[in-house]
Amino acid sequence: MKRITLSLSLVILIVLSSCSKDRDDEIRPLSELEIENFIYSGMQLYYLYKPEIPELANTYFDTNSELNDFLSAFTGPEDLFYNGLVADVDRFSFLSTDYRDLENSLAGVSKTSGIDYGLALDPNDANFAFAYVRYVLPNTSASTNGVARGMIFNTINDERLTTTANGDGTYSLSTRSRELLNLDSYTIALAEFDTNDDLQLTGDRIDLVQKEYTENPVFIAKTLDIDGNKIGYLMYNAYRRNFDSELNAAFAQFQADGVTDLVLDLRYNGGGSVETAIDLTSMITGQFNGEIITKQQWNPEIQAAFEAEEPDALIDRFDNTISDGSLINSLNLSRLFVIGTGSTASASELTIIGLQPYINVQTVGTTTVGKFQASITLYDSETFRRNDETLNPSHFYAIQPLVYTYANADDVIGPPAGITPDFELREDISNLGTLGAPDEPLLSLALDQILGRSYSSKSNAGTVFELFGERENQNATYQRMYIKDLPDSLK
Incomplete structure (x- = not known):
């Protein structure tokens, strides 16, 4: 509870220390509820919707023991964050298990074949989906192999793209289809719509390889x-x-x-x-x-x-x-x-x-x-900053709350x-x-x-298809807006 009881102004006014060491050589065993305490502390201080979560009130818990009992009731950091601390109105706060991957994503670094695609439901069966190419990134497998805007594919490695109903009338790409799209290499089968809006394979197949790529926006x-x-x-x-x-x-x-x-x-x-x-x-x-x-x-x-x-x-x-x-x-x-x-x-x-x-x-x-x-x-350090010598060397968790x-x-x-x-x-x-x-x-x-x-x-004279996703919503940073750092200290 030490960080929790710091005055708000003091936390804002903290002067940043020198950059932290590389932690790959410093991993030490985690203590019980260490990650959960970090998550709770960061959310209690900075979360935009703090007033909507009673447990985040500064006086809600009288002792560390009461707080730890609350944290222990969840099955882990993810359960605590999403089911205990995020408000119902919040669609965009998220937790990262490895902030190195998060930082790469924010910088536009990802593994890709070079296809930016949109996803739509098959008009004849919502259990299936198809992807259409919106654009192709230069100097990638897709650009080398002739993928072009407007192409449609509904099959990867001879498996149809499938969907999962979310229960609220919306759909998501199935876990299996996401796995196929994340393979290091795969083959797409191109398709086109006939006059009855039925998808038919054209017989054209394109082999693709995914590599780490930094995308110029x-x-x-x-x-x-x-x-x-x-x-x-x-x-x-x-x-x-x-x-x-x-x-x-x-x-x-x-x-x-x-x-x-x-x-x-x-x-x-x-x-x-x-x-x-x-x-x-x-x-x-x-x-x-x-x-x-x-x-x-x-x-x-x-x-x-x-x-x-x-x-x-x-x-x-x-x-x-x-x-x-x-x-x-x-x-x-x-x-x-x-x-x-x-x-x-x-x-x-x-x-x-x-x-x-x-x-x-x-x-x-x-x-x-x-x-x-x-x-x-927010990182697990005394200032919640990455470049702080107190950065916890025990884990790579970070949280990305709305502030x-x-x-x-x-x-x-x-x-x-x-x-x-x-x-x-x-x-x-x-x-x-x-x-x-x-x-x-x-x-x-x-x-x-x-x-x-x-x-x-x-x-618009063409058929209206029900769109439900795109390449970017496979990433944690999808539709997120962020500031680089916590506010500077007052002089």
Whole structure:
């Protein structure tokens, strides 16, 4: 209980010590409930929804013995976290058994064949699924072997992709199908729909190999010259701080090309770093340096401490440098067109909400996820930080709890149901088009608004399939928005 009884302000004000040692050579036996005590301490201090969990109240347990009795009632750390400490309204806090894997995931490092896919139910039997290729990562097995956007496969190693009903009317990919997709190598069998919407194998098979890969989220950055109009197009697939330089370089090229409008394609972007989202808003604009983008709202105790001692720490502002100190390349735009879908979440939605008080932001596509809370990685150390010499060498557990929500400069809070599009058009699996091409349906609709063209003829004529997943929701970091570190100590 020692950490629990520290004053809130003291914990916030702790000065970080030097980087910790590599722990691989220091693993020691765990004491009883050691991990559970760490999880409880971190959640009790920082969890956004602390007021909704009675057991997290500072005075709930009178003694260490009472606390340990509570912790012992659960079968392990996972049971405690998900069934004892996470609020019903929380869909996004999670626990990691190995923070090294979590850190790799946040940096875009994963094992992949190079296929980014969406998942849909077989229209004739919801027990089965099919995957459709949304895009292919360069220099991967998929790109080498000719996999292309729009391809469909429903069989891996001659086994059909199957689903599991969740009991609430939704579906998930079955455990066996997830295992197949995680094999180091596998063979997909391509399929296509006939006139009755029945999936038929084409006879084409593609062998794929999965290797560790670091994905650059700046997937496409190009300038379209349409009737003399210089229009930037950026397909950005994740907010990853380790690729801020690449993002900034894309805007430098937009500057050099004389871009006067921008289409920001976030259709597959589930979010990521808050700091990178702030930088991106500043790249799009530039004329609002220092102005408020968002106002954070933590749990009542943390909020009160900030308001009393460091209120400006609650404010995110437009800035003019990226994480490595380089000056931001800004376009000074007064309007923005964003492509979003049901895969667009968290930091992507922050970009939209944060810019709305300052410039005209119009959205194209379908309704976004509606995720407006930020999380942070908490480690088992006295400061809950990784680079602390007190980092526990006994395990690799970490927790990623939601710690704050936010409003924009006009005090607008993002709608939980998601951001509805100004111009609605869903992706048609039978007619996905070529990403970045002016005639790709969603980009074409955005260009209509920029160029003043009629868009009334655009509609979805294809079959509506029930989508239920995608490549990224196999990862723990799916649709998560996070801050890099706990707030700096007060000076």
